Amino acid sequence: MARKASPARLVIALAVAAILAVFLLYTSIAGGGNPSISPSELAGRSGTVQLAGLVLGPVRGDAHADGLRFGLRDIDGEANTTVPVLYTGSVPDLFRAGRHIVVDGELRNGTFVADPGSMITKCPSKYSPSRNSGKD
Amino acid sequence: MPELGHAALLVTFGLTAYALVAGVAAARLGRRRLAASARNALVGAFGSTLVASAVLLAALLRNDFSFTYVARTTSEALPTAYTISAFWGGQEGSLLLWLLVLTGFGAAAVLLNRRWARDLIVWVVPVFAAVAVFFSFLLVAVASPFATQQAPPDGAGMTPSLQNPYMLAHPPLLYLGYVGLTVPFAFAMAALLSGRLDERWLIATRRWTLLAWAALGIGQLLGAHWAYVEVGWGGYYAWDPVENAALMPWLAATAFLHSVMIQEKRGMLRVWNLLLVLLAFSLALFGTFLTRSGVVNSIHSFTQSSIGPWFLAFIAVTVFVSLALVFRRLPELRSPTKLESPISREAAFLYNNLLLLALCLTILWGVVYPLLSEAVRGEAVVLGRSYYDFFLRIFGLPLLLLMGIGPLIAWRRASLSSLLTTFRLPTIVALAAGAVLLALGAGSSVPGLVAYTFSAFVATTIAMEFVRGTRARKALGAASWPSAFGSLISRNRRRYGGYVVHAAIVLLAVGVAGSSAFDSVKDARLERGESMTVAGYTLTYRSLEERQVSNATEIRALLEVRRGDRELGTLKAGKNAYTIEDQLSNEVGIRSDLLTGEDLFVIAEQIGADGVVDFRVFVKPLVNLIWIAGAVFLLGSAITLWPDAREQRRLVARTQEIGLPATR
Numbered sequence: 001m002a003r004k005a006s007p008a009r010l011v012i013a014l015a016v017a018a019i020l021a022v023f024l025l026y027t028s029i030a031g032g033g034n035p036s037i038s039p040s041e042l043a044g045r046s047g048t049v050q051l052a053g054l055v056l057g058p059v060r061g062d063a064h065a066d067g068l069r070f071g072l073r074d075i076d077g078e079a080n081t082t083v084p085v086l087y088t089g090s091v092p093d094l095f096r097a098g099r100h101i102v103v104d105g106e107l108r109n110g111t112f113v114a115d116p117g118s119m120i121t122k123c124p125s126k127y128s129p130s131r132n133s134g135k136d
Numbered sequence: 137m138p139e140l141g142h143a144a145l146l147v148t149f150g151l152t153a154y155a156l157v158a159g160v161a162a163a164r165l166g167r168r169r170l171a172a173s174a175r176n177a178l179v180g181a182f183g184s185t186l187v188a189s190a191v192l193l194a195a196l197l198r199n200d201f202s203f204t205y206v207a208r209t210t211s212e213a214l215p216t217a218y219t220i221s222a223f224w225g226g227q228e229g230s231l232l233l234w235l236l237v238l239t240g241f242g243a244a245a246v247l248l249n250r251r252w253a254r255d256l257i258v259w260v261v262p263v264f265a266a267v268a269v270f271f272s273f274l275l276v277a278v279a280s281p282f283a284t285q286q287a288p289p290d291g292a293g294m295t296p297s298l299q300n301p302y303m304l305a306h307p308p309l310l311y312l313g314y315v316g317l318t319v320p321f322a323f324a325m326a327a328l329l330s331g332r333l334d335e336r337w338l339i340a341t342r343r344w345t346l347l348a349w350a351a352l353g354i355g356q357l358l359g360a361h362w363a364y365v366e367v368g369w370g371g372y373y374a375w376d377p378v379e380n381a382a383l384m385p386w387l388a389a390t391a392f393l394h395s396v397m398i399q400e401k402r403g404m405l406r407v408w409n410l411l412l413v414l415l416a417f418s419l420a421l422f423g424t425f426l427t428r429s430g431v432v433n434s435i436h437s438f439t440q441s442s443i444g445p446w447f448l449a450f451i452a453v454t455v456f457v458s459l460a461l462v463f464r465r466l467p468e469l470r471s472p473t474k475l476e477s478p479i480s481r482e483a484a485f486l487y488n489n490l491l492l493l494a495l496c497l498t499i500l501w502g503v504v505y506p507l508l509s510e511a512v513r514g515e516a517v518v519l520g521r522s523y524y525d526f527f528l529r530i531f532g533l534p535l536l537l538l539m540g541i542g543p544l545i546a547w548r549r550a551s552l553s554s555l556l557t558t559f560r561l562p563t564i565v566a567l568a569a570g571a572v573l574l575a576l577g578a579g580s581s582v583p584g585l586v587a588y589t590f591s592a593f594v595a596t597t598i599a600m601e602f603v604r605g606t607r608a609r610k611a612l613g614a615a616s617w618p619s620a621f622g623s624l625i626s627r628n629r630r631r632y633g634g635y636v637v638h639a640a641i642v643l644l645a646v647g648v649a650g651s652s653a654f655d656s657v658k659d660a661r662l663e664r665g666e667s668m669t670v671a672g673y674t675l676t677y678r679s680l681e682e683r684q685v686s687n688a689t690e691i692r693a694l695l696e697v698r699r700g701d702r703e704l705g706t707l708k709a710g711k712n713a714y715t716i717e718d719q720l721s722n723e724v725g726i727r728s729d730l731l732t733g734e735d736l737f738v739i740a741e742q743i744g745a746d747g748v749v750d751f752r753v754f755v756k757p758l759v760n761l762i763w764i765a766g767a768v769f770l771l772g773s774a775i776t777l778w779p780d781a782r783e784q785r786r787l788v789a790r791t792q793e794i795g796l797p798a799t800r
């Protein structure tokens with residue numbers, strides 16, 4: 001005998017989906033994820049953040065020894081704050097003064113200490129090396 | 137010349153606008169000749185777009201720097217092959233490629249299906265035309281590839297990492313995939329608009345969806361391989377927004393390809409399928425938008441541009457109109473059958489769909505989260521790798537297991553005892569494999585171990601299916617085992633092609649698990665003559681060489697590789713310094729072990745003036761299975777895509793069953 005098919009099962013399936021959705025919301029808000037900020041917003045912050053900015057020379061030091069040192073400034077900036085950065089680990093090929101980069105890390109005693117190997121470079125435009133991204 | 141290109145685009149815009157207006161009028165008023173005229177306009181639009189594309193290609197090949205686009209993307213020294221790839225290297229060119237593929241697909245889909253789906257086609261034409269109007273409008277008014285300027289002496293050139301054979305195939309394949317998803321979308325909308333809601337729109341577009349989906353899949357794997365060998369950070373996928381942009385529609389299309397079978401066999405999930413097609417298409421548009429708008433921080437940051445708002449508006453209109461159409465037809469979309477049991481093939485496919493969708497939406501959430509948190513909290517929060525990895529495991533591993541269960545479970549209702557019989561062997565094999573791997577030390581990563589075990593389970597079910605089917609064909613009188621095997625596949629390409637694709641996914645899962653959960657990495661600063669050891673390999677840095685080639689200076693560190701007592705030859709890793717572009721690029725050294733599929737992956741991170749080199753060395757077990765999976769995936773897709781006369785006959789029979797309006 002064919003039992004009367006119940007739509008309850010679909011409801012169950014959808015409920016599962018809903019639970020997963022809530023779970024998702026919860027985990028993504030509660031855990032994981034770093035605020036992405038620009039150098040001018042860094043002052044006085046604690047905890048790990050993602051810092052996106054424009055590299056200012058001079059670039060000194062050795063990323064594979066005691067660390068690479070450079071400054072980071074807002075990309076589109078009225079703000080003139082420059083944050084000193086200390087970085088170790090892999091340096092992407094595109095890194096140099098005048099480029100946009102993103103690094104994770106935290107502010108310690110006025111220096112932004114980046115997590116090793118966290119640097120990502122952003123070419124201002126991948127396909128057209130912009131003419132005004134001169135080296136500072 | 138630029139005038140010709142611009143004029144051709146104007147013609148395309150005019151033709152598609154006409155196809156849209158005339159198509160709608162013809163469909164509503166039932167005018168057959170007007171409908172034919174609209175259809176011809178769509179085909180003609182393909183012709184004029186072809187002319188525009190030829191103009192751009194010619195300009196690229198002639199290095200005509202009076203075209204702003206050409207000057208921005210190429211240079212005199214750029215090899216011809218990469219000059220061609222500059223066609224899709226910039227925004228305007230890639231939009232033109234979108235339009236070209238779109239009108240081409242539109243013309244082909246309309247012409248191929250015009251006989252047996254005429255009632256749908258009258259609406260397919262205006263839907264296609266509407267999408268094409270949007271793209272041709274962008275090309276004419278917002279981002280013209282035919283803008284001109286005072287020709288500079290040389291072009292700006294192409295970023296070195298894009299000067300790579302992969303860039304000849306990877307972007308166009310992704311575009312084929314994105315644009316190909318327009319075909320099922322247009323047919324779905326046509327079914328809604330015309331009220332002919334039978335299964336023909338699904339059947340008509342199955343191959344198109346498969347083609348688009350296969351192209352997206354292969355395109356992404358090529359991109360991953362490119363990242364692996366060329367970008368050289370030691371990985372192949374970084375959960376970057378632009379990578380995710382291609383993965384999301386692929387996942388939605390995968391869900392669609394599975395749920396389609398449920399509708400074809402049992403008439404269920406009709407609304408669901410429409411929504412999946414809409415989702416896949418919107419995600420394809422969203423993917424193009426993400427790639428081009430620069431709204432999210434991505435390592436692939438392309439030219440930030442003015443087309444972003446247009447795209448968002450178009451996506452919003454698409455979603456709104458489509459949902460309204462679905463809603464209007466909702467009463468007619470009720471399925472005649474219901475899910476009978478939570479343990480049945482239908483249910484397994486439904487779980488598969490929910491998981492795929494959950495994974496897809498999780499990724500979407502991660503991609504837009506920075507924007508949402510910026511809007512809500514005033515601060516952009518970026519979700520990192522751990523977020524994606526977590527959900528890939530949560531949703532991906534059950535999905536992997538379901539891939540073994542779904543195809544073998546009975547339709548309608550399966551009994552537990554039959555399940556035990558069916559899955560006894562795969563379960564035993566999986567548990568045995570798990571135990572052996574655990575003994576070998578794979579317990580260091582639980583998700584990795586689970587992935588291996590599940591893969592063993594699925595692989596066994598696939599093997600069983602092939603063995604059982606081949607035996608049955610032999611029993612039915614096939615002359616030999618190979619011929620029994622051949623006829624098995626050729627008689628049911630869809631099913632066995634599907635199994636081959638599943639086998640590819642198993643290979644992919646094993647490759648990803650092996651290379652990400654069980655890899656080793658080590659950094660060392662070496663002087664000439666010094667050695668380092670990683671995961672059983674000993675590398676000795678011997679010498680540094682420098683070579684001048686046409687557009688770059690190549691610097692290479694030479695390493696001797698040993699494993700235990702065995703000499704494994706030498707490996708080179710270094711950097712290229714590109715002259716015109718004034719850029720460095722990592723050139724990694726990779727030694728693949730053909731037997732074990734393991735890679736030794738060497739990056740020369742930093743080369744000092746005194747010849748001291750900072751190396752970063754990875755050992756990635758089983759990583760080569762990922763690339764082999766690509767070949768198997770291609771094979772499986774080709775099997776399912778191959779024309780099938782018997783299927784075509786069934787289709788015609790079905791059309792007659794439904795009965796088309798005699799003539800209009």
